[in-house]
Amino acid sequence: MSHASTLIESDIESYLKQHEHKDLLRFITCGSVDDGKSTFIGRLLHDSALVYEDQLAAVRRDSTRYGTTGDEIDLALLVDGLQSEREQGITIDVAYRYFSTERRKFIIADTPGHEQYTRNMATGASTAQLAVILVDARNGVQVQTRRHSYICSLLGIRHMLLAVNKMDLVDWDEATYEAIRTEYTTFANRLGIPHVRCVPLSALQGDNVVRPSERMPWYDGPTLMELLETVEVKAERNLRDLRLPVQTVLRPRHDFRGFAGTLAAGVARPGDPVVVLPRGQRSHIARIVTYEGDLQQAFPPQAVTLTLSDEIDISRGDLLCDPQHPATVADAVDARLVWMAERPLQPGRRYDVKLATTTLPAVVERVYHRIDVNSLEHHPTETLALNEIGLCRVQFTAPVAFDPYEEIPGTGAFIVIDRMSHHTVGAGMITRAATERAGADTEVPRRQPLLSKAQRAAQKGQRPCVVWLTGLSGSGKSTLANALEQALFRQGYHSYLIDAGNVRHGLSHDLDFSRDARAENVRRIAETATMFVDAGLIVVCAALSPYRDDRAMVRERLEPGEFIEVHVDAPLALCQQRDSDGIYARAAAGEISGLPGIDIEYEAPEHPEVHIDTAHQGVEESVEAILRVLRAKGGLEQFD
Amino acid sequence: MQISAAKLTHLKELEAESIYIIREVAAEFENPVMLYSIGKDSSVMLRLALKAFSPGKPPFPLLHVDTTWKFREMIEFRERTAREVGMELIVHINQEGVEQGVSPFTHGSRVHTDVMKTQALKQAMERYRFDAAFGGARRDEEKSRAKERVYSFRDRHHRWDPKGQRPELWSLYNGRVHKGESMRIFPLSNWTELDIWQYIYLEGIPIVPLYFAAERPVVERDGTLIMVDDERMPLDDGESPRLEQVRFRTLGCYPLTGAVRSNAVTLPQIIQEMLLTRTSERQGRVIDHDAAGSMEEKKKEGYF
Numbered sequence: 046m047s048h049a050s051t052l053i054e055s056d057i058e059s060y061l062k063q064h065e066h067k068d069l070l071r072f073i074t075c076g077s078v079d080d081g082k083s084t085f086i087g088r089l090l091h092d093s094a095l096v097y098e099d100q101l102a103a104v105r106r107d108s109t110r111y112g113t114t115g116d117e118i119d120l121a122l123l124v125d126g127l128q129s130e131r132e133q134g135i136t137i138d139v140a141y142r143y144f145s146t147e148r149r150k151f152i153i154a155d156t157p158g159h160e161q162y163t164r165n166m167a168t169g170a171s172t173a174q175l176a177v178i179l180v181d182a183r184n185g186v187q188v189q190t191r192r193h194s195y196i197c198s199l200l201g202i203r204h205m206l207l208a209v210n211k212m213d214l215v216d217w218d219e220a221t222y223e224a225i226r227t228e229y230t231t232f233a234n235r236l237g238i239p240h241v242r243c244v245p246l247s248a249l250q251g252d253n254v255v256r257p258s259e260r261m262p263w264y265d266g267p268t269l270m271e272l273l274e275t276v277e278v279k280a281e282r283n284l285r286d287l288r289l290p291v292q293t294v295l296r297p298r299h300d301f302r303g304f305a306g307t308l309a310a311g312v313a314r315p316g317d318p319v320v321v322l323p324r325g326q327r328s329h330i331a332r333i334v335t336y337e338g339d340l341q342q343a344f345p346p347q348a349v350t351l352t353l354s355d356e357i358d359i360s361r362g363d364l365l366c367d368p369q370h371p372a373t374v375a376d377a378v379d380a381r382l383v384w385m386a387e388r389p390l391q392p393g394r395r396y397d398v399k400l401a402t403t404t405l406p407a408v409v410e411r412v413y414h415r416i417d418v419n420s421l422e423h424h425p426t427e428t429l430a431l432n433e434i435g436l437c438r439v440q441f442t443a444p445v446a447f448d449p450y451e452e453i454p455g456t457g458a459f460i461v462i463d464r465m466s467h468h469t470v471g472a473g474m475i476t477r478a479a480t481e482r483a484g485a486d487t488e489v490p491r492r493q494p495l496l497s498k499a500q501r502a503a504q505k506g507q508r509p510c511v512v513w514l515t516g517l518s519g520s521g522k523s524t525l526a527n528a529l530e531q532a533l534f535r536q537g538y539h540s541y542l543i544d545a546g547n548v549r550h551g552l553s554h555d556l557d558f559s560r561d562a563r564a565e566n567v568r569r570i571a572e573t574a575t576m577f578v579d580a581g582l583i584v585v586c587a588a589l590s591p592y593r594d595d596r597a598m599v600r601e602r603l604e605p606g607e608f609i610e611v612h613v614d615a616p617l618a619l620c621q622q623r624d625s626d627g628i629y630a631r632a633a634a635g636e637i638s639g640l641p642g643i644d645i646e647y648e649a650p651e652h653p654e655v656h657i658d659t660a661h662q663g664v665e666e667s668v669e670a671i672l673r674v675l676r677a678k679g680g681l682e683q684f685d
Numbered sequence: 686m687q688i689s690a691a692k693l694t695h696l697k698e699l700e701a702e703s704i705y706i707i708r709e710v711a712a713e714f715e716n717p718v719m720l721y722s723i724g725k726d727s728s729v730m731l732r733l734a735l736k737a738f739s740p741g742k743p744p745f746p747l748l749h750v751d752t753t754w755k756f757r758e759m760i761e762f763r764e765r766t767a768r769e770v771g772m773e774l775i776v777h778i779n780q781e782g783v784e785q786g787v788s789p790f791t792h793g794s795r796v797h798t799d800v801m802k803t804q805a806l807k808q809a810m811e812r813y814r815f816d817a818a819f820g821g822a823r824r825d826e827e828k829s830r831a832k833e834r835v836y837s838f839r840d841r842h843h844r845w846d847p848k849g850q851r852p853e854l855w856s857l858y859n860g861r862v863h864k865g866e867s868m869r870i871f872p873l874s875n876w877t878e879l880d881i882w883q884y885i886y887l888e889g890i891p892i893v894p895l896y897f898a899a900e901r902p903v904v905e906r907d908g909t910l911i912m913v914d915d916e917r918m919p920l921d922d923g924e925s926p927r928l929e930q931v932r933f934r935t936l937g938c939y940p941l942t943g944a945v946r947s948n949a950v951t952l953p954q955i956i957q958e959m960l961l962t963r964t965s966e967r968q969g970r971v972i973d974h975d976a977a978g979s980m981e982e983k984k985k986e987g988y989f
Binding site: 058061138140141152165167293297306385458459460467 | 696697712739740741862874961
């Protein structure tokens with residue numbers, strides 16, 4: 046055991062030399078409280094002599110208070126970190142532990158095993174190279190064993206160590222172990238996990254964790270620790286296809302322009318050709334610059350700075366690639382998505398996606414199916430709830446460069462960020478570029494009507510569109526919407542007016558005014574308006590719609606140029622004074638809450654097609670302003 | 686191609702990970718700052734920042750929250766280091782605390798730490814409108830730190846919510862904050878105490894001489910050796926400092942930092958002593974001795 050090594054005492058400099066050449070292995074431990082996971086980790090730390098005496102004293106003290114092992118010291122308490130967890134006797138988050146032996150340094154991601162913690166396990170697995178899966182020898186392979194293995198394989202872990210724990214409770218019985226080993230190996234093969242090893246052990250008593258067991262003479266394989274020390278995990282890295290996502294551009298002097306980043310794959314050498322995606326510029330690597338001086342080669346996961354032989358415009362988010370084996374560029378992908386937020390995934394809603402060093406808005410167009418993490422069955426679904434995993438179509442707002450996650454995790458993984466709350470709500474692994482539009486293989490097939498939107502519009506002699514009037518309550522949206530529709534009607538156009546207030550009496554009568562419900566209401570209006578546009582109509586919508594994201598979602602549903610956003614603007618004081626619906630008075634009286642402008646923010650449009658100031662512009666003048674824009678956009682051309 | 690050569694030692698891998706984190710913060714935040722505590726971890730973090738932006742300089746300043754009770758040698762070291770690396774150094778002192786005469790002796794360690802460290806840090810974050818602050822904390826230091834994220838979100842009141850942490854997958858850090866909120870960034874999360882020392886040794890990183898054993902004037906209080914660093918240290922009747930061969934495993938406010946008897950005068954000797962010793966690093970810090978979860982409580986309040 047390293048820290049008891051006599052070398053430390055006799056020759057510290059040799060010890061340091063040895064320690065300097067250790068490599069690093071990151072692994073995850075999966076299993077529930079009942080499988081003895083915390084005890085197992087405590088045993089690893091304890092038997093590696095890594096536990097300091099003051100920590101041990103604290104654990105002895107805690108053992109009496111929270112322990113579950115009677116008079117014996119409860120090693121699980123070495124690892125259960127937060128106070129609330131210690132009191133409940135469960136692990137609720139990912140905790141990271143560190144230890145080293147003479148051969149390796151280890152980082153353990155310790156994650157809870159229960160189904161409701163799928164997201165924590167995915168988090169822990171995302172950085173792990175190996176998984177230790179614990180099972181209780183008395184129970185054998187359980188539903189949760191399969192779940193843990195599946196999540197690990199989903200996140201790309203290719204090395205599994207099955208620790209058959211609590212062998213002491215089955216009288217060290219070989220047949221019991223063999224049955225579990227056979228069953229698990231068969232299952233792991235089905236998942237396509239290439240490297241599986243099994244060890245019978247007792248974490249409580251220390252058998253085959255670090256010390257070989259004398260009580261299982263029938264097992265002559267390595268201890269779990271020996272496996273951890275010797276498993277070769279680096280051989281699977283992709284060293285062929287250069288990938289360097291640019292993190293930041295360094296310009297310390299006007300004659301130096303360096304592209305700083307961490308290699309995700311491949312080997313970089315001066316003179317090598319590169320292609321910069323997604324735009325496709327080409328150049329060669331000039332230098333590999335580091336603090337210690339230039340390098341002749343760099344490989345993952347080194348953090349370096351490259352200079353190129355040509356002056357080309359590169360910025361954060363660009364991907365330097367091997368031109369022989371470049372990444373894929375597309376604006377839509379299929380990806381496995383793990384949903385991590387309480388609020389379910391909303392297909393069609395705008396999220397931000399961070400992929401390598403690129404961040405951009407994206408929409409999950411649809412969920413093909415949900416994967417039951419226990420049975421691995423696929424179920425059709427519209428959405429994903431917390432801890433659910435599904436295959437989805439993701440549409441980005443611009444082309445991005447990526448690789449399938451299985452091939453290069455560093456350029457195939459992404460996180461999904463909620464634009465309002467800023468929380469990380471999902472984690473995605475790209476399977477392939479989306480080659481056809483979503484919907485092609487849904488369970489309910491889409492049928493293309495024989496008549497097209499263009500034909501219906503041509504019959505009416507107009508270009509259909511949506512004129513979306515947004516603004517505070519009392520700003521004059523409804524008045525203006527009615528005047529506009531009347532003007533259109535008089536001039537012979539075919540139109541329809543959707544007033545959000547009326548929608549709430551029918552189509553949306555089941556919705557309240559929460560954030561989610563407001564989004565859903567806007568979605569319904571958008572769906573309806575899109576159908577009317579398809580029918581060839583000019584649709585005038587009057588909807589407070591306080592959230593920018595919701596309005597952006599409407600714009601995205603329509604074709605370019607079909608969405609005319611009109612900001613009906615008036616000072617809040619004026620709106621309150623008008624108070625046409627008496628709504629401000631009710632808010633003041635405390636009868637209602639969640640009123641935009643009062644207790645929630647109204648997110649004014651940043652670049653509306655039309656801005657109307659109803660404090661200074663009359664109704665006629667305002668209508669004319671909107672018609673002018675419609676004419677300029679070609680919407681009314683055939684009548685002018 | 687020689688694939689066998691394409692292998693990094695664990696220290697080089699940790700170094701690469703930290704550089705990535707530091708660059709990511711510089712690229713994504715508007716106004717980051719690096720907390721510089723003058724200790725060994727800060728020294729390593731500073732070196733990593735210099736590496737991350739070489740041949741340029743890190744695009745953020747250093748901030749030292751000065752409690753006015755730091756060892757004199759620390760302050761000298763701070764000034765020298767800032768000069769040598771050529772980065773802007775901001776020193777912030779909680780003037781209200783100074784005016785109220787807050788000190789570890791008069792107010793106790795808890796109040797002193799809260800006013801001069803935690804509150805002072807909040808003041809500095811607000812005054813300069815920093816949206817991200819690097820800290821040198823490591824996950825192996827203490828149990829509640831084991832679950833800390835690399836990007837640790839703090840609300841408008843600088844509070845840490847251990848149960849509301851954002852999931853952190855791969856190296857895809859989510860740096861989104863609303864106005865007034867901020868992020869504490871821990872690029873050394875995956876380093877252990879041994880890694881830090883070994884890196885200092887291999888890289889030849891300068892550290893405060895207090896880490897090395899020397900004869901220093903100390904008094905013994907409740908089993909802890911406290912160095913008498915200046916005349917502000919109140920001595921009990923009949924108590925007089927005596928010279929002992931001691932060194933410090935961690936550095937902080939001198940009245941709150943216990944010395945250990947030691948003869949380690951070189952880095953290998955320090956590492957040897959650390960590996961053979963049977964008490965953990967934070968034992969030397971007076972503030973951790975309180976109830977279980979003491980660090981967790983402090984962090985919820987905004988302590989680093």
